Amino acid sequence: MVPAINLTAALVLSGLVVLATGADPLAAMSALATGAAGDGASLGYTLYYATNFILTGLAVALPFHAGIFNIGGEGQAYIGGLLSALVCLALGPSLGSAAIPLAVLAAAAGGALWALVPAWLFVARGSHVVITTIMFNFIASAVMTFLIVNVLIAPGQSAPESVPFPAAVSMPSLGPMLGPSPLNLTFPLALMLAGAAWIFLRFSRAGFEVRAAGANPHAARAAGISVGAAVALSLTLGGALAGLVAVNELMGAQHRLLLDFPAGYGFMGIAVALMGRNHPFGICLAALFFGALYQGGTELSFELPQVTRDIVVVMEGLAVLFCGALENLFRARISRWLGHEASA
Amino acid sequence: MSDAGAELLSVLAAMLRLATPLVLAALGGLFCERSGIIDIGLEGKMLGSAFAAAAAAALTGSAWVGLVGGIGVATLLALLHAFAAVTQRGDQVITGMALNILVAGLAPVLATSWFHLDGMTPALPPTARFEALTLPGAAAFSGVPLLGPAYLRVISGHNGFVYGAILAVALVALVLHRTRFGLRLRAVGDHPQAIETAGISVAWLRYRALLMTGVLCGLAGAYLSIAAGAGFTRSMTAGRGYLALAALIFGRWRPLPTALACLLFAVADAAQTRLQGVALPLVGVVPVELVSAIPYALTVLLLAGFVGSSRAPRALGIPYARGR
Numbered sequence: 001m002v003p004a005i006n007l008t009a010a011l012v013l014s015g016l017v018v019l020a021t022g023a024d025p026l027a028a029m030s031a032l033a034t035g036a037a038g039d040g041a042s043l044g045y046t047l048y049y050a051t052n053f054i055l056t057g058l059a060v061a062l063p064f065h066a067g068i069f070n071i072g073g074e075g076q077a078y079i080g081g082l083l084s085a086l087v088c089l090a091l092g093p094s095l096g097s098a099a100i101p102l103a104v105l106a107a108a109a110g111g112a113l114w115a116l117v118p119a120w121l122f123v124a125r126g127s128h129v130v131i132t133t134i135m136f137n138f139i140a141s142a143v144m145t146f147l148i149v150n151v152l153i154a155p156g157q158s159a160p161e162s163v164p165f166p167a168a169v170s171m172p173s174l175g176p177m178l179g180p181s182p183l184n185l186t187f188p189l190a191l192m193l194a195g196a197a198w199i200f201l202r203f204s205r206a207g208f209e210v211r212a213a214g215a216n217p218h219a220a221r222a223a224g225i226s227v228g229a230a231v232a233l234s235l236t237l238g239g240a241l242a243g244l245v246a247v248n249e250l251m252g253a254q255h256r257l258l259l260d261f262p263a264g265y266g267f268m269g270i271a272v273a274l275m276g277r278n279h280p281f282g283i284c285l286a287a288l289f290f291g292a293l294y295q296g297g298t299e300l301s302f303e304l305p306q307v308t309r310d311i312v313v314v315m316e317g318l319a320v321l322f323c324g325a326l327e328n329l330f331r332a333r334i335s336r337w338l339g340h341e342a343s344a
Numbered sequence: 345m346s347d348a349g350a351e352l353l354s355v356l357a358a359m360l361r362l363a364t365p366l367v368l369a370a371l372g373g374l375f376c377e378r379s380g381i382i383d384i385g386l387e388g389k390m391l392g393s394a395f396a397a398a399a400a401a402a403l404t405g406s407a408w409v410g411l412v413g414g415i416g417v418a419t420l421l422a423l424l425h426a427f428a429a430v431t432q433r434g435d436q437v438i439t440g441m442a443l444n445i446l447v448a449g450l451a452p453v454l455a456t457s458w459f460h461l462d463g464m465t466p467a468l469p470p471t472a473r474f475e476a477l478t479l480p481g482a483a484a485f486s487g488v489p490l491l492g493p494a495y496l497r498v499i500s501g502h503n504g505f506v507y508g509a510i511l512a513v514a515l516v517a518l519v520l521h522r523t524r525f526g527l528r529l530r531a532v533g534d535h536p537q538a539i540e541t542a543g544i545s546v547a548w549l550r551y552r553a554l555l556m557t558g559v560l561c562g563l564a565g566a567y568l569s570i571a572a573g574a575g576f577t578r579s580m581t582a583g584r585g586y587l588a589l590a591a592l593i594f595g596r597w598r599p600l601p602t603a604l605a606c607l608l609f610a611v612a613d614a615a616q617t618r619l620q621g622v623a624l625p626l627v628g629v630v631p632v633e634l635v636s637a638i639p640y641a642l643t644v645l646l647l648a649g650f651v652g653s654s655r656a657p658r659a660l661g662i663p664y665a666r667g668r
Contacts, residue, residue, distance in 0.1 A: 017450065021457035069437055125648040130384065130437065131593055132647065134586045135640040142637035150631060270441055308456045308463065313449025317442055325428040325439035 005330050007275075010318035017314055023304045028311075035299020036292035042299070044174070044181025050284075050291030051183075051248045054190040056269025057276055057283040058197050059111075059242035063129075064278050065201060066234040067214035072118060072133030073242040073266025075140030076111035080243025081250050082144060083110035085152070085162060085257035088250075092166035099169050104189075104247050111243020112236045114140060119235040123228035129235070137266070148259050161258035171252040184252035186244070191284065193241060198280040200237075210234045242266055271316055274324040290316065353497040355614050360498070360506050361572065363603075363610035365390070365564040365581075367509040369588035370595070370602045371516045372560030376422075377597055378520070379553035380533040380659040381429050385421070385440030386561055387585025388447040393418035393565025395451035398465040398576035399458065401472040401569075410472065410570045415562030421447065422558030423551070430550045433663035444585070452578050463578040465569075474571040476501050505567040512560065517599040529553055533657030536664045546664050564588075590643045597657065612639040 015025035036046050056073045063070040084107035091099040118132035145160075154163040171184040201207040212220040213230040220227050249261050272290055276282030297312030322329070369386045376383035396417035401410030421443055428439040452463030459465055479500035486492045520526040528549055532539045536546045564584075569576045587609055595602030616635040 121648050127647045128593060131590050132644055135644045138640040139637045142633055146631050146633035274438060306457060308453055310449045310452040314453055317446025317449055320445055321442035325434035325442050326432050328432050
């Protein structure tokens with residue numbers, strides 16, 4: 001009930017912003033809704049974007065259960081893309097589609113690797129994870145720009161992208177099921193991983209240790225749990241999940257490595273995790289919402305030229321503000337109105 | 345004057361220019377964090393100010409109106425931050441992220457709608473910007489060996505903001521260590537209960553700290569769009585807010601060390617453009633893309649080496665609830 005009201009407040013304010021640009025907010029909202037789910041192809045795109053958000057949302061949520069803020073999804077996805085692209089380009093021609101699972105593992109390994117260093121620095125040296133993961137985003141961006149522009153660029157080309165991957169290493173497409181869209185097998189994979197994350201957190205011993213480390217590190221330590229190991233595990237698993245964004249984006253849609261492909265998905269994972277209350281199933285719902293917003297926003301900027309695509313970012317910002325930072329704004333009032341104590 | 349000497353002077357001058365927005369934003373963050381509130385939203389406040397300053401300067405043709413507009417918007421964003429973090433006791437990291445995302449979207453949306461340019465404000469004429477000042481005697485003394493050129497090229501010829509930032513370091517240190525407000529600010533970040541017990545409002549103190557943050561971030565943002573640059577472009581702060589936060593943590597939440605950390609980042613940044621295509625002894629030509637990673641790698645190394653054990657304000661990040 002309360003999240004719904006907060007979300008409504010965010011949408012109403014977004015409508016006011018649209019109004020301020022001189023467009024009709026209701027027309028904008030309807031263009032947004034039609035753009036997101038009007039036909040099979042739009043729905044396919046929505047689910048395709050949602051796939052990225054499920055992965056980056058989980059990448060934030062897992063470390064969050066250990067009390068750690070992972071702001072490095074962007075860089076983790078980028079390095080995941082590097083390793084999976086290398087596997088696709090090196091092994092794709094000889095192994096064919098047998099290289100697909102290897103490339104998926106490489107993407108996860110790249111993301112995990114890029115999260116492992118900040119995790120280790122935190123455990124061994126007490127370095128602030130928020131700062132180190134942000135710095136690792138910048139470092140990944142610099143390294144990848146160097147590699148793509150100077151090393152991996154397709155010969156004789158000026159666009160900063162690699163040669164296309166062999167067709168055999170494409171992630172199997174699910175586009176035809178709904179309509180032409182880049183939706184691919186990564187979507188069910190992401191859903192399965194969300195389920196796996198839930199089982200891990202709820203039922204596994206390691207998952208319990210992660211939650212204990214986050215809830216009360218002192219108590220966890222007293223109970224014989226290695227808090228450092230739990231933190232490092234959760235951050236590394238989160239990095240691996242962020243790395244899989246490369247599978248959806250590169251192996252599923254672009255079929256080449258290109259500059260800046262994570263395009264803010266890693267950052268938006270923070271909003272997704274927040275709205276999903278760090279629960280894997282909540283994250284799937286929030287990812288669907290953000291996926292719809294992304295796809296709908298693209299259509300919206302076609303329909304109403306005076307509204308740019310940035311309006312989607314405004315909506316995301318307002319959603320994070322109302323659902324995260326100001327989540328208690330209406331809570332007390334609603335509780336009073338419903339006639340019980342404002343205890344929640 | 346040898347070539348190498350001239351090169352060194354130009355790197356030093358570029359360092360001062362590049363450090364200015366970092367110093368201003370980091371000092372802004374210092375007020376916020378010393379009061380016990382994490383400020384990951386420096387980026388958003390700066391970007392909001394950069395946009396507002398450029399928009400106001402473009403509409404009125406006055407750099408001063410632009411400056412006031414920039415400071416005003418950054419202060420409003422800081423007040424929103426305070427409302428969420430202090431009054432509503434919301435999560436402080438989330439609040440900061442929300443501000444960053446919101447402004448990153450709102451600025452280009454409004455720019456497009458007001459100026460019909462894709463996410464930018466129009467290029468500002470020199471009259472609507474703050475231009476470089478030539479300090480008295482710069483030309484007269486330029487003949488003096490060593491000191492003359494150094495004065496002309498490094499000390500003189502900057503924007504007023506650059507001198508303002510240097511002044512701000514001293515002023516902030518003074519406020520923090522020599523005034524009643526500064527004493528209370530340091531106390532509220534470490535032990536808000538003590539402040540409450542002394543009969544002082546924790547919330548009002550934190551609101552005032554965030555007002556200071558807003559003003560300083562406003563200066564930092566305005567510098568980018570109406571002094572160093574000539575107009576607003578999409579995400580023109582380019583991570584400087586995060587870098588300022590890193591400098592603040594690296595500088596152990598103290599004004600002078602924080603400013604020195606900013607200078608360190610700035611000199612790496614200034615050297616980067618100079619090193620493009622230059623062959624260095626031993627390593628050869630260093631690719632410029634990799635050089636740009638140096639400040640970030642340095643931050644990680646320094647955090648791991650020296651600041652790992654530094655002490656943040658004790659109550660940092662914990663919302664304060666009265667009477668607990």
